Amino acid sequence: MSYSYQIGSLEQYHEAYRKSVEDPEGFWAEIARTFTWKKPWDKVLEWNFKEPNVKWFIGGQLNITENCLDRHLESKADQPAIIWESNDPNEHHRVLTYRRLHFKVCQFAWVLKNNGVKKGDRVCIYMGMVPELAIAVLACARIGAIHSVIFGGFSAQSIADRLQDAKAEYIITCDGAYRGNKTIPLKPVIDDALVTCPFVKTVIVHTRTRTPVSMIKGRDLWWEDEINRVETQGNPDFPAETMDAEDPLFILYTSGSTGKPKGVVHSSAGYMIYTNYSFVNVFQNKPGDVHFCTADIGWITGHSYIVYGPLSAGATSLMFEGIPTFPDAGRFWAIVDKYKVNILYTAPTAIRSLMVFGTDFVTPYKLDSLRVLGTVGEPINEEAWHWYDEQIGKKRCPIVDTWWQTETGGILISNLAGVTPAIPAHATLPLPGVQPVLVDENGKEVKGNGVSGNLCIKFPWPSIIRTTYGDHERCRTTYFATYENMYFTGDGALRDEKGNYRITGRVDDVLNVSGHRIGTAEVENAINMHYGVVESAVVGYPHEIKGQGIYAYVIYSGKREDEELIRKDISATVSRIIGPIAKPDKIQFVTGLPKTRSGKIMRRILRKIAEGELQNLGDTTTLLDPAVVEEIKTGKQ
Structure with a gap:
């Protein structure tokens, strides 16, 4: 697949940016046409930031899994979609081709349907980093259920809060998870959470660690037994549910400045189009690339750049169960060499923690397959940036320093690898389609370059947050009420003399x-x-x-x-x-x-x-x- 909307030069970047500001609807419609739609849209965009109310591709119908799986079956059926590397380097890795992943997703969609899950139901997923987590996410999307993935490190109380907020009646979990030299119990934590969540009807448990667990009759089911049940039905194909462009795809809970976590809601079409567009452009993905995002799928980074972005682009996504320091601090580099990774996307925290071990754990590895490096989650400090550049990229791999949030769905400000200039510790320029502004404390725009202020966005992009689940007023007051007619990011930023942005950190609590x-x-x-x-x-x-x-x-x-x-x-x-x-x-x-x-x-x-x-x-x-x-x-x- 070639990407007609992949920007290949600085000149093209400036041209695309100009077009995206002058004719945003035409800009996004052109990109959206490259996807598979069940029914084309009637109108590209309706929006106001007062209520707020943002709708993209109105009247359009599609299913994100047809764009992540089905449309690749003709030309990429035998290409790896997901490569899975276990926590234990001696355990056999798994490769799911696009054909195999499509089969597994359809199979598990039948499991969900057999257990009463239907379009619009909320399904909580609390699993380790195993391929079945990606399968469960995609099966929910195929059936039209709204998935809510909870990071495997959250407590029973945190899970209960999220279950109650989403009114999720279905849970998918594992008996346990491996993390370094630890075995983390997952099903027992779910059991504790369910003491205050009697509305939960079904818990499907995937076997990973063979940790003894309590299975309650009438509520708890083994994943493997449910798959066997589908196999006896002959494994029929599962037709993808027709979803309206604005139907919710998932809820992902994030911390706010008040005590209660808020459920960020993303839409089916806008989220898909933006994660794909940002993936293809920021990382300059090429056919055949192996993309290794080290995040957990429990966070937005994993949603967007392990699952939906790479798969919708027909790329190969590497998924890692373990941690960067187990069995030693060379694990990431061993994985890069083992699978000939081309794109490595990780967090400044991981880079800094590996710097502490020095270069002894780096030098045994070639790392010559790497073409692009990326960082995510927080601003990267210059020392870590240079270490990453010199020791891992050997000064020949552009580093994309990506700024975005759970609420934005995808990367908003970043250099494009090898296309637009990289500056250490700077996110640099907005992607075409993104219109950032800096404002002072009173909401007055700070114009020109060589200035600082609070970072806002003045025009919607397709993957902008639609609401906070069950509480639209909270969405309005948190993101759209601070400054009139703007989305407030909660971050401060500097804009240098050439218009490059440097994120300075949170300005809220x-x-x-x-x-x-x-x-x-x-x-x-x-x-x-x-x-x-x-x-x-x-x-x-x-x-x-x-x-x-x-x-x-x-x-x-x-x-x-x-x-x-x-x-x-x-x-x-x-x-x-x-x-x-x-x-x-x-x-x-x-x-x-x-x-x-x-x-x-x-x-x-x-x-x-x-x-x-x-x-x-x-x-x-x-x-x-x-x-x-x-x-x-x-x-x-």
Whole structure:
């Protein structure tokens, strides 16, 4: 397959960008025509950012799996669609060709149908990084059910919150998962979550670790038994459900600045078109390339650039079950050589953690198949960028520094590999079709170059968030109410003299830890549930591996004879309520928090102290008790 909309030169980039701004509907219609539609659209776009209400390809009908699978069967049936590398390097890898993946997805779509799943139902998926996770995702999409994948590191409470919000009556899970030298129980965590979710009808369990699990009659089913049942029916083809362009494809929960996670909803057509377009252009994918995205499918990166982007483009997507340091810190590089990987897409956190081990784990590998490197999840610092460029790319692979969010569905700002210039630690230029602006605190646009401000987007792109599940008002207030007629990203940015963007980080109460967004309010709520905690305040601080660490200031009412044990207890509470990913890196016990007279915590002060800035704390005269600041400074961790 050749991509007629793949930009091949800087001149083409500028021309495409000009067209996308002058005639956005014509620009996207031309790209959309290259896909398989059951019925063409009547109108390309309707939008306003007030309500908000965004609709793309109105009246069009399609199914994303026909575009990810069926349309490749004629020319790519025997090409690998997914290559799976196990956590254990000695375990045999698996290759699913497009023909085999199509067969497996149809098979599991029948399993879902046999168990009463129908179009519009919500299906929660909580699995390890096994091919069956991708199969389950695609089978949901084929049947028209809305999938909600939950990362395998979240706790029972976090799962229950998401199940209740989505009113998901069906769950797909594994007995357990392998992660490095650990076996993670998954089904037992689901069992704990279901204590408060009696509405769940069916749990389908895939066998991976052979961990003993409890199987409840009438509710729990083995994946393998259900597949056998379909095989006895003769494995008929499963015709893809007709989906309206604006029908929801999936819900993915993300942390916000309030305690409750919000379910970001993406549409069927717009999401598909944008993930495909961004994949093909940012990574400059070529037929036959092996694309290795190291993310987990539980995050948006895995949705867009392991499953939907590569498969809709007819590419080969490599899926890895393990971690970069097991059995040693050369695992990524071993995988690159083993499968002749052409495109490697990973997180700055992973790069920084591997830098610590030095180059001894890099030098045994050739890495000569690599053509493009990419980073995702957070801004990459210059030191890590240069190490990645020199040690992994051997100074011959462009690095795409991609900026985007769960809510954007795909990459919005990035250099295009080898086409537009790369600048260390800069996301650089917006993709054609994306119109970023910088605004000041009052929402006034900051024009020109060599400026900074809050990053907003002033025109919709096809994969923009449609709503937050079951609570459209929350979508409006979070993303569209801060600045009039704009989508507010929550990030700050600099725009240099040539118009290149550099993302400076969050400007709201959300942390970016190892590339994953965690709301401060969510962590505070979890800490405050610990017996003895009166109140807490959480801020981010620079962390040499994670990018941002979590620093918690805690007012504790009980005895503090063994402070280290209390810290461990508080961390265990957070881990139990949210998951290990949200555990504080530092906990400082304080007698009070810096509050204004109206009771608002001045996080600016706490952030500066956590960052080690103890002198220039700004105006503290509005504080109820300025003395508390001195005490916090003295006790800094």
